[in-house]
Amino acid sequence: xxxxxxxxxxxxxxxxxxxxxxxxxxxxxxxxxxxxxxxxxxxxxxxxxxxxxxxxxxxxxxxxxxxxxxxxxxxxxxxxxxxxxxxxxxxxxxxxxxxxxxxxxxxxxxxxxxxxxxxxxxxxxxxxxxxxxxxxxxxxxxxxxxxxxxxxxxxxxxxxxxxxxxxxxxxxxxxxxxxxxxxxxxxxxxxxxxxxxxxxxxxxxxxxxxxxxxxxxxxxxxxxxxxxxxxxxxxxxxxxxxxxxxxxxxxxxxxxxxxxxxxxxxxxxxxxxxxxxxxxxxxxxxxxxxxxxxxxxxxxxxxxxxxxxxxxxxxxxxxxxxxxxxxxxxxxxxxxxxxxxxxxxxxxxxxxxxxxxxxxxxxxxxxxxxxxxxxxxxxxxxxxxxxxxxxxxxxxxxxxxxxxxxxxxxxxxxxxxxxxxxxxxxxxx
Amino acid sequence: xxxxxxxxxxxxxxxxxxxxxxxxxxxxxxxxxxxxxxxxxxxxxxxxxxxxxxxxxxxxxxxxxxxxxxxxxxxxxxxxxxxxxxxxxxxxxxxxxxxxxxxxxxxxxxxxxxxxxxxxxxxxxxxxxxxxxx
Numbered sequence: 001x002x003x004x005x006x007x008x009x010x011x012x013x014x015x016x017x018x019x020x021x022x023x024x025x026x027x028x029x030x031x032x033x034x035x036x037x038x039x040x041x042x043x044x045x046x047x048x049x050x051x052x053x054x055x056x057x058x059x060x061x062x063x064x065x066x067x068x069x070x071x072x073x074x075x076x077x078x079x080x081x082x083x084x085x086x087x088x089x090x091x092x093x094x095x096x097x098x099x100x101x102x103x104x105x106x107x108x109x110x111x112x113x114x115x116x117x118x119x120x121x122x123x124x125x126x127x128x129x130x131x132x133x134x135x136x137x138x139x140x141x142x143x144x145x146x147x148x149x150x151x152x153x154x155x156x157x158x159x160x161x162x163x164x165x166x167x168x169x170x171x172x173x174x175x176x177x178x179x180x181x182x183x184x185x186x187x188x189x190x191x192x193x194x195x196x197x198x199x200x201x202x203x204x205x206x207x208x209x210x211x212x213x214x215x216x217x218x219x220x221x222x223x224x225x226x227x228x229x230x231x232x233x234x235x236x237x238x239x240x241x242x243x244x245x246x247x248x249x250x251x252x253x254x255x256x257x258x259x260x261x262x263x264x265x266x267x268x269x270x271x272x273x274x275x276x277x278x279x280x281x282x283x284x285x286x287x288x289x290x291x292x293x294x295x296x297x298x299x300x301x302x303x304x305x306x307x308x309x310x311x312x313x314x315x316x317x318x319x320x321x322x323x324x325x326x327x328x329x330x331x332x333x334x335x336x337x338x339x340x341x342x343x344x345x346x347x348x349x350x351x352x353x354x355x356x357x358x359x360x361x362x363x364x365x366x367x368x369x370x371x372x373x374x375x376x377x378x379x380x381x382x383x384x385x386x387x388x389x390x391x392x393x394x395x396x397x398x399x400x401x402x403x404x405x406x407x408x409x410x411x412x413x414x415x416x417x418x419x420x421x422x423x424x425x426x427x428x429x
Numbered sequence: 430x431x432x433x434x435x436x437x438x439x440x441x442x443x444x445x446x447x448x449x450x451x452x453x454x455x456x457x458x459x460x461x462x463x464x465x466x467x468x469x470x471x472x473x474x475x476x477x478x479x480x481x482x483x484x485x486x487x488x489x490x491x492x493x494x495x496x497x498x499x500x501x502x503x504x505x506x507x508x509x510x511x512x513x514x515x516x517x518x519x520x521x522x523x524x525x526x527x528x529x530x531x532x533x534x535x536x537x538x539x540x541x542x543x544x545x546x547x548x549x550x551x552x553x554x555x556x557x558x559x560x561x562x563x
Contacts, residue, residue: 037525038529040474040479040483043480044478
């Protein structure tokens with residue numbers, strides 16, 4: 001509980017005695033601020049000193065009545081302890097960084113809290129504990145604190161409260177560390193937007209996915225389109241949904257720490273509303289795997305007849321421009337085996353091959369890999385695009401050599417995406 | 430505005446020592462003139478959004494001027510008012526690297542060089558000298 005002693009001290013402007021009591025402390029702080037070189041200061045600095053006194057005295061939780069200066073000193077010690085707690089939490093979080101490429105998330109861990117602590121450690125740091133200029137704009141389950149003056153706090157109080165909540169939600173995400181990259185990738189594919197600039201609470205995303213899976217009695221955070229369709233059956237059954245979500249929240253205690261469970265349970269109604277929204281109006285809050293991979297596989301069964309194939313081949317060989325060739329291939333939509341046959345007939349030469357591969361989607365590139373060596377993926381064996389994989393692929397033809405070269409030059413992110421699809425394809429095989 | 434008035438509560442500005450020393454130089458200051466100077470200090474600070482907490486600063490700004498041969502009963506209020514104005518204008522433009530003591534000395538030296546006819550050209554000269562002192 002806040003004692004707010006300082007408010008009564010400073011705001012009682014009529015109290016002549018209080019002012020006289022405060023004056024030595026104010027003077028001491030002015031001397032500290034001005035390095036004893038001047039007795040005057042700007043009005044803003046004067047207010048800063050008054051607010052510092054107010055803040056420090058507010059943090060003196062001892063019940064003993066002593067003079068203002070001792071009270072100030074005790075409060076200052078408390079605030080320093082808070083700053084140390086902030087530093088400890090931050091260091092802990094920095095070690096457990098999540099694979100979440102988001103500006104706000106990075107900013108909290110790398111810049112904002114550090115900047116606040118750095119200001120407090122400076123020579124005139126004493127005057128910076130009471131206020132924070134940082135946005136603290138990474139949203140928690142209940143939103144962005146500063147948007148709504150949510151906690152009615154400032155300075156170390158605000159940063160510590162925010163960071164403690166941040167840490168709890170972070171702890172929840174850490175449980176799903178292995179799945180986060182794929183979940184984010186699915187999120188980006190589904191929405192067609194990068195998470196980098198979004199004000200998106202990863203905890204909320206994962207929690208909704210986890211709860212959805214709990215409703216379906218799955219032990220995962222991934223959903224398929226079929227799962228989402230099943231979830232839509234709750235439409236109109238608000239009471240049932242609420243009841244079953246309650247059960248899921250109760251189950252939280254089997255997996256997570258009690259502190260985290262308490263924190264998440266506090267936001268039950270908020271989560272319920274979000275969950276219900278996604279079921280009612282299909283705003284796509286649920287993230288599900290793209291079924292694109294399954295559709296492409298079907299292409300393998302619809303090969304062109306020999307006559308058609310030769311006609312297409314002749315037409316392609318008649319084209320000079322690589323762009324025209326690619327356009328023709330896209331327009332005619334070949335099966336993957338037909339495409340491989342076309343490449344065997346050298347419809348592209350040297351640089352054209354690179355250009356062609358560049359126009360292909362991730363799933364097509366993965367399909368090529370699988371066609372080149374169907375034994376590449378064994379069920380439940382996770383593959384990566386690395387040296388061992390290159391060695392397992394046939395390189396007899398020029399296009400195969402170029403294809404491997406092209407894959408080697410792909411960015412790490414793209415390689416990871418191809419590997420993910422490749423593993424999905426191997427599951428379907 | 431209220432903060433400046435607050436300062437009046439904390440201490441009573443006094444020019445007692447200064448008045449005595451002025452009297453020894455043959456310059457008599459009336460109670461009204463003293464009040465004018467005290468009020469003027471508050472007005473200047475208010476205008477500049479500045480707070481003075483040193484109860485002896487007014488006396489410190491004024492006392493140096495008693496050394497000047499150009500100070501008379503006729504010009505004392507005008508000269509000291511200008512000194513107060515320039516002191517706080519400079520003070521609000523400088524950080525703690527310049528002490529109040531240095532600032533008072535510089536203001537007096539430059540003002541004396543200008544026969545106590547303090548105008549805007551003095552301000553530039555004062556600022557330059559203060560910066561040189563840093």
